[in-house]
Every structure is written in C-alpha cells, then in structure tokens.
Amino acid sequence: MGQLLAVVIDGLIYSSWLFIIAVGLTLIYGVMKILNIAHGSLYALGAYSAASLAGYWLDQGYAPLGSYAAMVAAAVLVGLVAGPVIERGLLRFMYGKDEIVLVLVTYAVFLILEDMIKLVWGVDPLFLAQPYGMLGSFTVGNLTYPVYNLVLFGAAVGVGLLLTWVLTRTRKGKMLVAVIHDREMASAVGINVGMVYFVTFTVGAMLGAFGGALTAPMISVQPGIGAETIVLAFAVVVIGGLGSLPGAALAAVLVGLVRAAAVHYQPELDLFAIYFVMAAVLIMRPKGLFSLQEARKI
Amino acid sequence: MKPDRSLTALVAVLAVILAATPFLPGWAMFLLRVSLCYGTVVLGMMLLMRTGVVSFGHGLYYCLGAYAAGLLDVHFKVADMAVMLVAAVAVTLATSAVLGLLLRKYRDIFFAMLSLAFSMILYGLLVKTSALGSSDGFNVSAKTLFGVTVAGTEYGRHATFIVTVVVAFLCALGMRAYLRSHTGRLAEAIRDNELRVEYMGASVRNVIHVNYMISAALAGLGGALAAVGIGHIDPEMAYWTTSGEFVFIGILAGTGSVLAPFLGALIFETIRSFAYEYSPNTWQMALGITMLLVIMFLPGGLWSLFGKLRRKAA
Amino acid sequence: MAIVLEARGLNKTFGAVTAAADINVAVEKDSVVGLIGSNGAGKTTFINMVTGYLKPTSGTIVFDGRDITALSPRLVTRMGICRSFQIPQLFGSLTVYDNLMAGVGIIYSGGARWAHASHLEGTPAQAVETMLERFGLAAYRDKPANVLPEGVRKLLDIAMAMAVKPKILLLDEPTSGVSADEKFGLMDMVMDAVRAQGVTVLFVEHDMEIVNRYTHRILAFYEGRIIADGEPAQVLSDPEVRRYVTGEPHAAH
Numbered sequence: 001m002g003q004l005l006a007v008v009i010d011g012l013i014y015s016s017w018l019f020i021i022a023v024g025l026t027l028i029y030g031v032m033k034i035l036n037i038a039h040g041s042l043y044a045l046g047a048y049s050a051a052s053l054a055g056y057w058l059d060q061g062y063a064p065l066g067s068y069a070a071m072v073a074a075a076v077l078v079g080l081v082a083g084p085v086i087e088r089g090l091l092r093f094m095y096g097k098d099e100i101v102l103v104l105v106t107y108a109v110f111l112i113l114e115d116m117i118k119l120v121w122g123v124d125p126l127f128l129a130q131p132y133g134m135l136g137s138f139t140v141g142n143l144t145y146p147v148y149n150l151v152l153f154g155a156a157v158g159v160g161l162l163l164t165w166v167l168t169r170t171r172k173g174k175m176l177v178a179v180i181h182d183r184e185m186a187s188a189v190g191i192n193v194g195m196v197y198f199v200t201f202t203v204g205a206m207l208g209a210f211g212g213a214l215t216a217p218m219i220s221v222q223p224g225i226g227a228e229t230i231v232l233a234f235a236v237v238v239i240g241g242l243g244s245l246p247g248a249a250l251a252a253v254l255v256g257l258v259r260a261a262a263v264h265y266q267p268e269l270d271l272f273a274i275y276f277v278m279a280a281v282l283i284m285r286p287k288g289l290f291s292l293q294e295a296r297k298i
Numbered sequence: 299m300k301p302d303r304s305l306t307a308l309v310a311v312l313a314v315i316l317a318a319t320p321f322l323p324g325w326a327m328f329l330l331r332v333s334l335c336y337g338t339v340v341l342g343m344m345l346l347m348r349t350g351v352v353s354f355g356h357g358l359y360y361c362l363g364a365y366a367a368g369l370l371d372v373h374f375k376v377a378d379m380a381v382m383l384v385a386a387v388a389v390t391l392a393t394s395a396v397l398g399l400l401l402r403k404y405r406d407i408f409f410a411m412l413s414l415a416f417s418m419i420l421y422g423l424l425v426k427t428s429a430l431g432s433s434d435g436f437n438v439s440a441k442t443l444f445g446v447t448v449a450g451t452e453y454g455r456h457a458t459f460i461v462t463v464v465v466a467f468l469c470a471l472g473m474r475a476y477l478r479s480h481t482g483r484l485a486e487a488i489r490d491n492e493l494r495v496e497y498m499g500a501s502v503r504n505v506i507h508v509n510y511m512i513s514a515a516l517a518g519l520g521g522a523l524a525a526v527g528i529g530h531i532d533p534e535m536a537y538w539t540t541s542g543e544f545v546f547i548g549i550l551a552g553t554g555s556v557l558a559p560f561l562g563a564l565i566f567e568t569i570r571s572f573a574y575e576y577s578p579n580t581w582q583m584a585l586g587i588t589m590l591l592v593i594m595f596l597p598g599g600l601w602s603l604f605g606k607l608r609r610k611a612a
Numbered sequence: 613m614a615i616v617l618e619a620r621g622l623n624k625t626f627g628a629v630t631a632a633a634d635i636n637v638a639v640e641k642d643s644v645v646g647l648i649g650s651n652g653a654g655k656t657t658f659i660n661m662v663t664g665y666l667k668p669t670s671g672t673i674v675f676d677g678r679d680i681t682a683l684s685p686r687l688v689t690r691m692g693i694c695r696s697f698q699i700p701q702l703f704g705s706l707t708v709y710d711n712l713m714a715g716v717g718i719i720y721s722g723g724a725r726w727a728h729a730s731h732l733e734g735t736p737a738q739a740v741e742t743m744l745e746r747f748g749l750a751a752y753r754d755k756p757a758n759v760l761p762e763g764v765r766k767l768l769d770i771a772m773a774m775a776v777k778p779k780i781l782l783l784d785e786p787t788s789g790v791s792a793d794e795k796f797g798l799m800d801m802v803m804d805a806v807r808a809q810g811v812t813v814l815f816v817e818h819d820m821e822i823v824n825r826y827t828h829r830i831l832a833f834y835e836g837r838i839i840a841d842g843e844p845a846q847v848l849s850d851p852e853v854r855r856y857v858t859g860e861p862h863a864a865h
Contacts, residue, residue, distance in 0.1 A: 035407055090590070097593075099406060100352050104549060105593060107542060111586030118579040231418055231538055238411045271422030275415040279400070282412060286403065480717035480736075487714040490703040497663070497701070498715045498776050499689040499722065 006143055007260045013149045015256025016156035020214060021229055022236035022248045023159060024207030030180045030243025031200040033099060034091070037106040039208045040230025041113035042082060046209025047216040047225060048117055049074035051126040054216075058130055067131050075213040079206025082113075087201040092194070110226070118223055125222035132217035148217065155214055159207070160249055167245070176200060180243055235274045239281045241288030250289055251281075304474060304555050311557070312467045319456055319463075327459055331527040333567045334466040336547060337560035339520035341473055342513030343548040344559050348477075349509050350489030351405065355413030356544050358420050359390045359514040361536035363521030365430070366390075368438040368531045377441035379461060382522050390518030391511055398507040398514075417536050424533035435532025438525045462523050469516060470556040476512070477556070485509060517544075546585065550592055552599015562600060613640040616812050617662070617693075617780055622671035624657055624836075631657040633836040635671070639780075639812060644803070646823040646844070647816045648857050649833030655816045656698065658833070659782050663695050664688040675780070690722070694778035698785045698816075700769035704758035708749050708768055711757055712740045715775030739775070746805040747771040763790045763798060770802055774809065781806065783815035787822055795819065799826055820858055824848065832857050 025039045054070040086109060094105050135147035167173040178186040179196050187193045211229075219225065236255060240247025259273035269276075281289060315330065322330070339360055346353055363386035370385055371377040397416055404412055425433045441447065443457055476482040484505050487495050492502045525531045534540060543566070551562025569588070573581035596602055615638045622635035632654045639645060647655045660666040662673055664685045673681045680688055703711050716736045733739075744750045747767045752760060757768060766786060773781060786802060787795040799822055806813055817823045823830060823844065830847040832840040834856040840847045847853055 093594075100410070101593060101597075103407070103410070104545070104589065107546075108586040108589040108593070111582040111589070115580050115583035115586075123579070227537075227539055231414065234411055235415065238408065242407065268426050271426065272419050275419050275422075278415050279412070282404075282408065283400065286408070480721040483710065483714055483717055486706060486710075487703045490705055491701055494701040494703065494772070495714070496684070496686045497689055497695065498718050498772065499686055500718045501686055 002141055002143070003264060005141060007257070007264050009140060009143065009145065010263065011257035011260035012253070013145075013152060013256075014259055015252040016149075016153045017211075017215065018232065018236050018256055019156045019249055019252035020152075020159060021208070021211040022233045022240075022252060023163065023245065024204040024211070025233045026237045026240065026243055026245065026248045027163070027207070028201055028204035029237065030245075031176055032095075032197055033183075034102045034106060035099075035234070035237075035242075036201075036204065037103060037230060038086065038109040038113060039106075039204070039233060040226035041110050041117065042078065042205050042208035043212040043215075043229050043233075044117055044221075044223075044226035045078045045082060045113065046075045046212025047219075047221045048121050048126065048212075049078050049209070050213035050216040051128040051221045052121070053077075054131060055126070055128055064130065064134055067134075071131065071213040071216065072210070075210040076206055078209035079202055082209070083202030083205035084198065086205070087198055091201070092197070095197075110230075114223065114226060117226075123223055125220040126216075127220055128216045130217070152214060155210075156252075159210075160245070163245060172199075232274060235278050238288055239278050241290035244288070244290040247288060247290035251277075254281075304557060307555075307557055308467065308470055308474070312463065315463050316460065319460060327455070328527075329567055329571060330564070331459055331462055332524065333560065333564040334462050335520045335524040335527060335563075336544070336567065337520075337563035338466050338469050338523065339517045339544050340547045340551060340559035340563055341469055341556065342516030343544050344551070344553050344556075345473065345477075345485065345509050345516075346513050347548055348489060348553050349485040349506060350492075351506060351510075352410055352545060352548075353413040353510075353513070353541070354410040354538065354545060355415070355417035355541050356513065356517045357536045357538065357540040358413070358417035359394065359517035360521040360524070360540065360544075361417070361420055361424070361531075361533070362386070362389050362393060363518030364438075364525040364531040364535055365424070365521075366518070367440075367522040367525040368436060369430075371438050371440070372436060377439065378445065379440035379443045379458060379526055382440060382526065383465065383519060386518040386522035387515045390514045394511040394514030398510045401510060402503040402507045414538050414541065417541055418538060421533050421536040421538075424536065431532070433533055435530060435534075437530050439529055440526040458526055462527060465519060465523060466560065469519065470560070473516075474556045481505060481508070546589055548599075549589065550600055552596075552601035554598065554601035558599060558601040565600070613643070615639065616641040616676060618674045619658075619662070620672050620674070622658070622661060622673070623669045624654075624661060624666060625669050630836045632661065632668070635836075635838060637831060637838065637841070639814065641812055642810065643812055643829060644806075644827045645814045646827035646830045647814060647833060648818070648820070648823055648830060648847075648853075650857060653833035653857075654836040655833050656784060657836075659695060659784055659814075659816065662688075663693060663782065689776060689778075692777075692779035693782065694773040694776055694780070695782040696766075696770045696773045696784060696786060698788060700765040702757040702765060702768055702772070705756055707754050707756055708760070709740060709744070709753045711768060711772060712743050712749075712775050713737075715772050716740050716743075719776045743771050743775055743805075746801070746808065748801055763794045766790055767798060767801065771805075774805060774811070777809065778811060780812045780814070783813065785816050785818065787817065787819055795822060796825075820848065 021043060025036060028034055028036045050071040053074040054067040057067050057070040058064065090109065091105065094102055132146060132148050135151070137144050137146050167177055175186070175191050176196055178191060179193055183193060236248055236251045239255065240251030255274045255277050258277050259270055262270040262273045339356060343353065343356060366385045366389045367382035370382050401409060401412055424430055430436070440458055443461065484495060484500055488502050488505060495502050521535065547559065547562040547566045550566065551558035569584060570581060573584050592599065617639040619635050619637045622632050624632040635658060647658065649655050657666065661668050664680070664683045664687065668681060672679055675691060675693060678691070680691060703714060706714065713736065716739045720736045744753055747770070749764065749767060749771060752764055757765065760768065766789070770783060770786060787798060790798055803826055827844055829842065830840070830844050831838050832847055832850070832853045839856065840850045840853045848858065
C-alpha cells in the first residue's frame, strides 16, 4: 500500500513537471502548427535566468521568499524578450512554408540559443538549491517530500486552469481557439491572425521559460538540459494530441504514473516509460489522445 | 531527358580520392573518412526525403551499426571489417523491417517523433547497460579485412580508408540505379501525391517501408564504418541531436544527386572541425545560422546551386 | 452486350445525410455513360464507392463477376477500374513525362498481378510516348505538372488514369474549369484515346452539351437516388430531370 501511494505521489509530481514543460509547446503547435524545437532552449534560458536572478537576489541577502518572485520574473522576462525576437524577427517570414521546414527553422534557433547560453553563462553548472529546500518538507504516511513539490503541483494545476479559463471564457482566448481550428476562416471573419501568432508564441515562450525557472532549484543547471527536456515535451504533446491542452494534461498524468511505477518496480525501464506510452497510444489512437477532425480531400 | 553526368562525376571522384590516398595527411584522411560515413547515412535520409518523409531518429541505425561492429570486436572477438559491415546491414535491416511495420502508417510530425522515440529508447538502453560501457561507450578496431590482418600497420589505416571509400561509392552507385528504377521513381510521386499513387495501383506503404529499410541499412553501414574509422563508439550516436545532424546535412545537401549527401557531409564536417577547434562554444550557432540561410535562400539545398549556375551558364 | 459493372442496392449515409440511396446500375461493356445531377446529388459519392475510396453502408458492387465492394482503391485499380478527379491529382514537381512514366512504370513492373493487362506491348518509354501523342501533351513533356494550364492538367489527369490500362474509366467532371472553346477539343481527344484502347467510360458532367454529344446513356442523380436512366434524348426531356437537374422547371408545357 505504501509503495502504491509512493508511486501515485511520485507520479503526480513528475506529471506536474511534464505538464508545465509541455503546455507551451502544445499551445504553440495548436495555434501556429509549428513544432517548436526552440522550446527546449527557452526552457534552458528560463532555468539559467532564474538561477542568475534568484541567485543574485539571495546573494544580496534579500528576503528569501522573494527569490520565488525573482524566478517567475526571470521566466516572464525571457518570454517577453525571446518570444517577440524569434517570432517577429524570424518566424513570421517563414509562415506558409511546409510544416517540416518550420520545424527545421526552430531547430536552427535551438542550436543558436544553445550556444548563446554557453557564451553568456559559460559551461560550468549553476546551482540554485535554496528555493528548493527553503520551504521544508511534509510527510504522507512514512514518505517525506519537499514542500517544493507541492509548489510544482500547484503551478501545474494553476497554469492549466488559467489557460483553460482564458481560452474558453475570454474573447481573446476564443479567438485563439478559432485560429486553432481554422486559420483561414478565422482570418476571413476579421481575426488578426498575425497578432494572435505573436501573442501565442510569446506566451508559449514564457511558459517554456517558466518550466525551466521552476526546475532550476531541483537540478544542476548546465548545457544539455534543453536537449534532454525537449524530447520529453515532444512525447507528452504527441501522446496528448498536438495542440490539445486537456490532452497534454492527460498525457502528463499517464506518463508520470507509468514512469513512477517503472522507477519503483523496474528501475532500468524508467527512461523508456515515456516512449512505451507514446508507441502504445499512437498504435491505438494514431493522432494522440485528443485530436482535431480532418475534412475529406476529394 | 537531361544528360546525366552524375555517373562520370562519381567515378571521377572515386578515382581522385583513391589516387590521392597515399599522399593524404592524417587529418585530411580522417576528415574524408568521417564525411564518407556521414554521407552514407545521409544518402539514406535523402531517399526518405524524396519519399516525402523526414526521420528524426536515424541515429538509431547509425548506432546499431556501430555497436554491431563494436560487439563483434570486443565481445565475439571477430574483428574483421568485412564481417562487421555485413553484420551492421543485417541488424539494421531486421530492426527496420519490424519498426517499419509501425512507422509506415505515419507521416510528417508523427513519423519524425516516433522515429525519434525509437532512437531515444536505444540511447536509454545503452546508457543503462554497463556491460556495453554505459555512457562512455568503448573502443573499437578492425583487426582484419577479409581475413588479412590490418591492425597496427600503416597500410592498415589506408586499407580501411579505401574500404570506406569503395563502400560509399558502391552505395551511391546503387542508390543512383534504384532511383532510376520504377520503384525508385515512385518515391517522389508519393511525396507529391500519395492518393494518386494508390489510385494507380501501387502501395504507398510498401514503398515507404522498403525505402525506410534501405535508409536504415545505409545508416548502419555508415555507423559501422565510423566505428572502424573513428575507433570509438558511444550511446551519443543514438541521441536525437545526432539524428538532427543527419537531417541538417540532408537539408544542406538537397535531394538533387547521389553526390549531394557526401558533399553536404564534407562541408558539415569541415565547418564542425574548424569551428570546434577555434571556438567550441559557437559551432552549433554557426550550424544553426547556416541552416537558416540555406532554408531561406537555397531551399533546394546546395545542389540546387549547381543547377542555378549551370542554367546561368547556358 | 455484356455487363461489365453492376451496382446493387448501394446505400451511403453519413450520419443524418444520405449521399446514396438504393442505387442500382448495370453498365454494359464499351458503353459511354453520363452521370448528371446538381451538386451533392451523389455522383461523386457513387464514383468514390465504386473505386473503393468510400465503403457503402450497404449494397454490393460487382465488376466482371467479382465482388469488389470491400476493396481499396489500389486493388480496384489493379483489377481494372481507374478514375480521374474533379481537381486533377498530379505529381506537381514531376514533369509531364515523369507523371505518365510513374503510372506506366507501376503497371510494367506489376507483372502478373495486373491480370487484365497481361499483354503489355513495347517498352514503358514507348507507352509513355503513345500517351503523350494521344492526349496532345507532347509539347509539355518536360514541364513540371504544377505550372501547366488547367485544361492541360485535366488532360494529364485523365491520361494518367489511362496509363494503367483500365477496363473501366471513371471521369469526374472532365471539363470543369476548362474554357468553353477548349471543352470539345478535350473531350474529342479523350474519347479518341478511349476508343483506341477499348474502355468503358462513365463520366460526371454538368455541361449538357458535352453529355448529349458523347454519351449513349445518361444516369440522372437527385438527392442520392437515380431519377432517370436511359438514352440522352429521353433523359434530358424527362420532366423530373428538367426540374431537378437541368433546371427548366416551367419550360415548354
């Protein structure tokens, strides 16, 4: 029983993390039909910026709780700068090209950003351990967890709810959904698709950076974290159905639980858990768990 | 029909390289060798691209081929280069025959992601297996060639190099012939309009599966040649960024000729070695910028540049 | 005359929409049949079912004595039924020559599985040359398909359908999108090629002049049903056809 509980809790914590890193990616795909590989480096940028900003904050001796605000601020900053630069400065000249060409463009951006990170922060790892341990820990039965994991969980739920509310209850959000379903029609009814793209990409970038910022206290921030993370984000997005928010959530939960089970019962398999789930889901539902319908061609 | 000069070009390149072999400095031979290995892999990528499919997971077969060679040397003590090459092809053909059953149903992003997933599974497997050296990998060397000892001799390095050149040449030749055959021509037809191909009686999935297997075998060959040539293999060969490099070279080269992948690989390797030597923290950036420039100004790849120059001259 | 294709009790519904209702048709060998009806009447649905793109909700399709209802487009093509499309389905980046060679190549390398084409004559290259001649495409042979004018695209689409030597040819609106002065030229060319190869033809058309001139028999569709079936003169003067298809509801009392 204790082990099962551990699997569920570990699973949900990992699911939270997966959801946060994947949600920006699926949002951008849904609206712009671009699988943004650069999402991985935005994640990394978020982690590095958070480590720097929060690290500086703590070094200066300011209120420790403020470091969380610093982390979030870092993520927002990265999103607000990198998002527009990439979208306005490069991507918008590429719209209309093949989907796979756009993927390669984002791959090129990924490569460029990876090196930019190295140039700015060097190759040695950064650490931001304090925010992780600062909140203490809590126990469930005879299992102990850092309270930070609750923060992670709360952030995932919060982001999910916020995005859902925005997309279904606000006018701007509904415009986004219109573009997701049919870009041409949305444009024909007067929606400024260019503006929608701009906002979506920027928000997606912020979410990617946010994922990195939240993760920074849990890992050693070093080159390569972007590459590691983007493959996991891909898997979650593909399993859930490209462009589907509820899909990403469900996929995150599924993968999280399967991986936690693997870690506890068959540890050598934990790296494969996510790919097993992907293959299994795609075999049964070729377009992922939730996907949009396609019209007849001839 | 346009006159086809690619055969003469292929033979000419082969002749030049073979003639130059005794005079090549070590670094040049190494550069050429790696380019030929990569070029062989990208030859397969080109076939897939012509079929309208992009694999983001060919590192799987590159790595399988390399480890097949490696295991023959280290585990089975059969360090014969010829046997290694055959084993690499056998293993990759078998694997792609099975994986292709699933992959042939997908296109675009899904094909790319699934292929990526399979390569990452291999990566994870290798990293966790200490008997195979985990993330460090292990050293490989070919000690014999068709039974004749080559290890430890100066002429040995040349011999394995010549084998690499000849194998690459034969692959290019074979691919050229295949692309001119009826099934080979279907590749581009499928890329342009799958529905029409089905409505003309051919099975799109079968062709994709076959082409996938051919490209897998080529990647395996490239991997085995790399194992022998570089002397070291590790799980990084299956990591998605390695597959990304193959895609990059494929885009750089374009699908215009069987020589294009090798040219693209040579340029890639040259940039990589020099950029890495002088500024290891910017070579990826250089790659990324080059890719953007090619996508924006030369969508047909570098090979289309030749086409444009020829048209200007005509 | 022998019956080469027969549809028995074909029905097709998409949820609440009835695209085909109780279609019964027997097509004679070497005949030329016109399918007319307003948009959404069920003509293309019929073609899609015969060629295996859509599975009928119920009913059977029999070709040369064989039940082909459940076969895929690929298998139906191999048995000898080919089609052209409303929007020409071409290989855009390939030249006209290569477009035709793709099809010819398939049938020449298919061998015994193409039972009906067991007596292939000449080389693939010769077969392509013949098609280029028959369809007036020789002048465009080296042009990529996606730069061709619409009429030529249509011709190529039909030529490609013929390239795999069908017994039955289904043409979906062969002259739509083609200018008025080119229509007859196009149909003349197609029908000459058809006669040279000995093929049964069914084509969907909205242009009544074309239908009147080239067909021996007309099937009129309305809301998924066949409301008239017979010789052109008879069908075109049928009051129901006039009302629902050709649109002369109050003409000539």
